[in-house]
Amino acid sequence: MDSLAAQLQMQYRNYILSLYQQGFLDDQFTELKSLQDDGSPDFVAEVLSLFFDDCVKLVGNMARALDQTGTVDFSQVGASVHQLKDSSSSVGAKRVKGLCITFKELCEAKNYEGCVRCLQQVDIEYKTLKAKLLDMFMFEKQIVQAGGIIPQVDIN
Amino acid sequence: MASDGGVSCLRSSEMPNVGIGGMELPPLDEVHVLAVDDSLVDRIVIERLLRITSCKVTAVDSGWRALELLGLDNEKASVELQRLKVDMIITDYCMPGMTGYELLKKIKESSSFRQVPVVIMSSENVLTRIDRCLEEGAEDFLLKPVKLADVKRLRNCLTGDVKLSNGNKRKLPEDSVTVNASLPPPPALTTLSTDSSDSSSPPLSPVEVFSSPLSSREDDDDVLTSSPEGSPTPEESPVRRQKMGSPGLD
Numbered sequence: 001m002d003s004l005a006a007q008l009q010m011q012y013r014n015y016i017l018s019l020y021q022q023g024f025l026d027d028q029f030t031e032l033k034s035l036q037d038d039g040s041p042d043f044v045a046e047v048l049s050l051f052f053d054d055c056v057k058l059v060g061n062m063a064r065a066l067d068q069t070g071t072v073d074f075s076q077v078g079a080s081v082h083q084l085k086d087s088s089s090s091v092g093a094k095r096v097k098g099l100c101i102t103f104k105e106l107c108e109a110k111n112y113e114g115c116v117r118c119l120q121q122v123d124i125e126y127k128t129l130k131a132k133l134l135d136m137f138m139f140e141k142q143i144v145q146a147g148g149i150i151p152q153v154d155i156n
Numbered sequence: 157m158a159s160d161g162g163v164s165c166l167r168s169s170e171m172p173n174v175g176i177g178g179m180e181l182p183p184l185d186e187v188h189v190l191a192v193d194d195s196l197v198d199r200i201v202i203e204r205l206l207r208i209t210s211c212k213v214t215a216v217d218s219g220w221r222a223l224e225l226l227g228l229d230n231e232k233a234s235v236e237l238q239r240l241k242v243d244m245i246i247t248d249y250c251m252p253g254m255t256g257y258e259l260l261k262k263i264k265e266s267s268s269f270r271q272v273p274v275v276i277m278s279s280e281n282v283l284t285r286i287d288r289c290l291e292e293g294a295e296d297f298l299l300k301p302v303k304l305a306d307v308k309r310l311r312n313c314l315t316g317d318v319k320l321s322n323g324n325k326r327k328l329p330e331d332s333v334t335v336n337a338s339l340p341p342p343p344a345l346t347t348l349s350t351d352s353s354d355s356s357s358p359p360l361s362p363v364e365v366f367s368s369p370l371s372s373r374e375d376d377d378d379v380l381t382s383s384p385e386g387s388p389t390p391e392e393s394p395v396r397r398q399k400m401g402s403p404g405l406d
Contacts, residue, residue: 031303031304
């Protein structure tokens with residue numbers, strides 16, 4: 001028994017659990033993981049990659065829309081927020097989704113200050129999640145390199 | 157995303173409730189679904205869900221593109237053989253340009269495709285929206301994020317398994333995921349009997365080992381056993397997800 005692999009597996013499990021416990025991920029992420037198999041081993045990575053591309057694009061849209069000297073078109077901001085909310089919901093990015101829900105309300109209330117603050121939070125949040133998930137993928141790689149298999153984490 | 161411009165003389169869209177002989181219908185593994193969603197992330201996910209349930213998928217990013225593929229866009233000659241053959245259309249509701257509702261209407265207005273079941277997906281559980289879609293002839297309404305269990309259920313309906321236990325199916329707790337529990341089951345669902353000659357479940361794909369045994373019978377709770385359902389968040393509709401109150405890690 002390779003103790004390094006076992007150690008890494010345990011750390012990995014704890015890491016995943018903490019991501020759920022801290023609210024970074026929800027059960028939709030679990031669902032995504034379950035859709036991955038040997039035939040599509042990179043499915044989760046692929047979807048997440050597209051999600052983070054989306055984040056960059058949509059946050060950019062929101063920033064531009066909020067940056068209008070003169071009247072801000074809150075419906076335009078709201079449209080991008082809606083899209084981000086949907087994407088984050090689809091991948092299980094719980095905190096990002098939660099922020100988007102708040103953000104949407106702020107757009108509807110045409111609360112400029114609130115929107116600007118919320119946008120900053122969204123920006124930080126998706127980047128934080130991205131870093132966390134990169135760590136997760138790195139863990140997986142290390143486990144495989146150590147000769148172990150990536151454990152399925154039961155988040156119950 | 158293979159675009160199957162395939163021809164099939166087998167599918168007769170004008171004949172409702174075909175299925176007794178089963179000879180006119182495509183074999184199980186050739187169920188072709190047209191998925192419409194402006195979000196790339198969602199397209200990839202729905203495509204994967206459909207592929208896992210043994211469907212062929214064509215995914216497009218707009219209602220216009222969908223109509224174009226179906227030959228309903230009025231600009232191209234609608235040559236029968238050049239139309240995309242589809243067994244189901246699943247579309248997002250909120251899309252720029254043409255909404256899923258508008259797409260639904262156009263499909264139901266067409267003589268060639270009105271019999272094709274159209275499923276609407278939406279991240280918002282708005283009763284009036286659901287009602288409107290069902291009244292317009294939508295087969296079902298799925299709340300996003302769409303789960304494998306949702307797609308499996310749709311898939312089972314397409315293979316005619318719904319005839320075995322459709323009444324019970326609609327009352328299962330997991331159905332609250334898709335349609336508000338207070339709504340009666342859409343009548344169209346029960347008449348959608350396609351391939352009745354098939355009484356067995358679709359073959360398990362590798363990933364289905366993750367889920368509970370695929371059952372087309374009334375205890376069709378193919379909820380992923382390894383994934384507990386989180387408790388619904390306050391912002392979301394409380395109607396959703398009344399099953400499996402496993403303690404989420406919220």
